[in-house]
Amino acid sequence: MNSISPHLNIMIKACEKVSKIIIRDFGELENLQVKKKGPQDFVTKTDKRVEQILIEELTKSKKNYSFITEETGIIKNSDENTFWIIDPIDGTTNFLHGIPHFAISIALKLNDEIKSGVIFDPIKNEMFYAEKNNGSFFNNQRIRVSKKNNLDECLFATNHLGAKKSELNLRYTGCAALDLAYVGAGRLDGFFQNKINIWDVAAGAIIIEESGGKVNDLNSFEINNVDIRAASSSIYDKMLEKLENF
Numbered sequence: 001m002n003s004i005s006p007h008l009n010i011m012i013k014a015c016e017k018v019s020k021i022i023i024r025d026f027g028e029l030e031n032l033q034v035k036k037k038g039p040q041d042f043v044t045k046t047d048k049r050v051e052q053i054l055i056e057e058l059t060k061s062k063k064n065y066s067f068i069t070e071e072t073g074i075i076k077n078s079d080e081n082t083f084w085i086i087d088p089i090d091g092t093t094n095f096l097h098g099i100p101h102f103a104i105s106i107a108l109k110l111n112d113e114i115k116s117g118v119i120f121d122p123i124k125n126e127m128f129y130a131e132k133n134n135g136s137f138f139n140n141q142r143i144r145v146s147k148k149n150n151l152d153e154c155l156f157a158t159n160h161l162g163a164k165k166s167e168l169n170l171r172y173t174g175c176a177a178l179d180l181a182y183v184g185a186g187r188l189d190g191f192f193q194n195k196i197n198i199w200d201v202a203a204g205a206i207i208i209e210e211s212g213g214k215v216n217d218l219n220s221f222e223i224n225n226v227d228i229r230a231a232s233s234s235i236y237d238k239m240l241e242k243l244e245n246f
Helices: 006-032 039-061 092-096 160-164 176-184 198-210 236-242
Strands: 065-069 073-075 079-090 103-110 113-121 126-131 136-138 190-196 213-215 226-232
Touching: 006 039, 006 092, 006 103, 006 113, 006 126, 039 065, 039 079, 039 092, 039 103, 065 198, 079 092, 079 176, 079 198, 103 176, 103 198, 113 176, 113 198, 126 176, 126 198, 136 176, 136 198, 160 190, 176 190, 176 198, 176 226, 190 198, 190 236, 198 213, 198 226, 226 236
Parallel strands: 065 079
Antiparallel strands: 065 073, 079 103, 103 113, 113 126, 126 136, 190 226, 213 226
C-alpha cells in the first residue's frame, strides 16, 4: 500500500466500518419492498445512522474539527478552519430502489482547500481516494484521468437537467460521487451538474485533480448550490464549449 497520511487512514477506516451497516440494510430492503410503509423511512434511518457513526469515528481522533454533513448540516467545533465534509450515502434513490450503485463520500477541507477525499462503493468494494500533492488511487493502484481528446469518443455524466441541455455522450447514474471517482479513474471523461451540494462533490474534486484532471473553483458557490465542471485536462475546454448554455 502506498504511504497515506493519518487523516486519510482515519477516513478509510470510517468508511469500512459503516459499509457493513449499509450492505446489511441494502440486503434488508428486498423484504421491505412488499410493505406499504417501509423503504423510504428505512433508507432515511440508514442514512442518518451511517452519518452519526461517521461523525463519531472521525471525532474520536480529531475532536476539534468541524463538520459539513448532508443530514445534520454544519457542526462547528473549536477548529472552524478544518471541516470534514460527509455524504453518508450518495445515491439514496438508487439504494431505495435496490440498485447497487451508491457510495460513501468523505472529504477533509482546511482553510478553504480540500486536502483529501475518499469515495467508497461498499457493494462493489471499490475505494477511490486522494490527497493533495500525493496522487489518486483506486484500491491501492495509482489512477489517471483518460487521455482521449476526441469528444465523440468520450463519455460524460450529469443529471437529468444536464442531459436536457447537452449533446454530449451521456450517462446519468444517480450517484455524483461515483461519477466523479470514475472520471478520476478514466472510466468517464467528464462530469457536470448545476445546483449540487458540496458533500456530493468535495471528495470527487480532489480525486480528479490528483489524477491529472481539471475542476472549476468550487469555493465560489454556496455549499448547497454548486455548479461543478470536471473533466480530464485534455477534454475540459471542449466540454465547457458544449456547455455554454448550461
